[in-house]
Amino acid sequence: MSTRAIGSHLPKATEPFRCKARAISSHAAAIRDEPCPYKSLETFVSIHRLAIPLESFSLVYALQSAASLRNLSQIRHIHCLSIKLGFSKNVYAATSLLNGYVTVSMSDACKLFDELSERNTATWNTMITGHLRSGNVRRASEMFKTMPYRNAVSWSTFISDHVNNGRWVTGLGILRDMMFRTTLKPDQKALSSVILGCSRLDPVGLLLGRSVHGFMVKHVRKISVNAGSALIDMYARFGFMKYAIKFFDFMQEKNVVTWTALICGSALHSDARKTLALFEEMQVSGVRPNELTFTGVLKACVNSGLVHEGRKYFKMMEEYGLEPKIHHLGCMVDLLGNAGLIEEAYEVIQSMKLEPNIVIWGSFLSACREHNKLEMAEGVIELVLRNMSPETVGSGVYSLMYDIYAMNQKWDAAEKVREFMNESCARKIRGSSFIST
Structure with a gap:
């Protein structure tokens, strides 16, 4: 945003104070609404140079941009500015600072967390997420156990991280504790992760997954696309294609993940012609396939020895602008070698x-x-x-x-x-x- 453009937002001296407050809010919105983080930071710097009073939300939006760019020096600069302007005790600014540091420097985040005079559940959750992202599961577990109050986000974050990183049994154990020791309910993000974890737990995974599905039917008003796709993937992986297709047809909204889950499951357990028919139906519906979709299609061709079709779909990847990865090339080597x-x-x-x-x-x-x-x-x-x-x-x-x-x-x-x-x-x-x- 240019200096002239920013200046145009300034209130006239004759306008009442409420207009000045609204003008300052418009500057925060200008930072927030820029199309990219670089532009947001440029606008923030321009506003500051004009000596326009900054409110806490201006710092919050600038911090979000600096964090997305992983710019540690800029985050530190905004931190110093927040202290100078007296926002160091503002819970929104402090949480945003913490979130910014967690993205690029856990040591700085830990120092800031220790210095905070007021901590809420959001700051605890931010630190737990940061430790999990950095791989320090032990420290994240300690913080999770010692935090004063755990909300649904705290539990769901902890469950999702364990399951997504292959610690399926631990993640399911935490879900059990949440269900039986609290009155809280996991969100759909956590449930999606749990279902994906169940897909990899033979032979009890199907039983656990169906229990989670039953819980969702009872307590979730509308199952999200990601959670529905996870259910389809689970049923398909265990060979229950009838249930996978039934739930697929039940879903009102479908994306590439939903279609890919059904196609990959069909490639494992169904006739290749059915898998290819699903792929053609996906194209007709207007959903654009991704690399994983083509992996399922090519595996179906390998399983049934469909050389002509395999060549066709391998070439089709270029038409969609997709670069073949090592697993696509492996499928083609298998297909041609077997023939x-x-x-x-x-x-x-x-x-x-x-x-x-x-x-x-x-x-x-x-x-x-x-x-x-x-x-x-x-x-x-x-x-x-x-x-x-x-x-x-x-x-x-x-x-x-x-x-x-x-x-x-x-x-x-x-x-x-x-x-x-x-x-x-x-x-x-x-x-x-x-x-x-």
């Missing part, structure tokens, strides 16, 4: 902008063994042995190499591979310990 199109599979690997990993090479070597393509396999084996460490290769790929040479009675080469494999096992043993601590 005996070893040369074409190798061309796909050669065309990769990404460096092929051992999973890609392992898939290719598996196809070479299946179709007895020794010459192509030998070049890849030499490349892998030359450029990858034994720990990276792993015993499974070494076994593939050995089998390929043994099938073709190349015993000297097979023995060389066995030596590499033994070296890998020896390194693993040297790196392990039988002493429990």
Whole structure:
């Protein structure tokens, strides 16, 4: 915002005081409404240079912009300014400062938190979130246990972080404590995370997930798109496609996550033609597929050996402006290799902008063994042995190499591979310990 534009918001001297208060609020709104954080900070600096009195919300919006840019020096500058202007004890300004520091510097956040004379649930939640983001689960747990009052956000944040980071059993235990020890109810964000965690807990995950679904039906007025997508994903992963499709049809609002959950589940448990039909229906509905959607589609093609369709959908990624990732290329190598199109599979690997990993090479070597393509396999084996460490290769790929040479009675080469494999096992043993601590 230019100096002239800012000046146009200033009240005339004859206007009553209430107009001045409204003018100051308009400056805070100007900072808030800028299209990008850089512009917001420019407007904030311009207002300050004009000696226009700043209110707490002007600092709050400037802090939000500085935090989104991860600009620690700017956050510190605004912190100093808030102290100078007497806003250090303002709970909104203090919480925004804390949130800004949590984004870029937990040490600064801890210092500020210790200095706060007044703390509310929001400041405690902000610190817990910061410790969780930085990976300090122990400190976050200590703060969670010692905070004076835990609201639904406190519980839901803690549950979501544990489940989203693979600590599913712990997250479900916290949910149980919330349900039985308080009168609070988890929000849909936490419930979505819990459902996704249930999807990965065999075999009791389905039972737990259905219990959560029942709770949502009873207590949630309208199930969100994310929570509904999580339910579809859970039912589909466990092979209950009938329930997944039924709930999918029940949902009034669907996004790419919803469609992708059903497509990926169908790719695992249904006929490929049904999966491809779902994908076509998704396109007709106007929902744009993402990279994960194409992963499900390509896996369906691999499972049923649909080479022509696989090529078609792999090429379609470019039409949507999507760059194929390593898992898409892996699907194509699997698809072509299983069909005996070893040369074409190798061309796909050669065309990769990404460096092929051992999973890609392992898939290719598996196809070479299946179709007895020794010459192509030998070049890849030499490349892998030359450029990858034994720990990276792993015993499974070494076994593939050995089998390929043994099938073709190349015993000297097979023995060389066995030596590499033994070296890998020896390194693993040297790196392990039988002493429990």
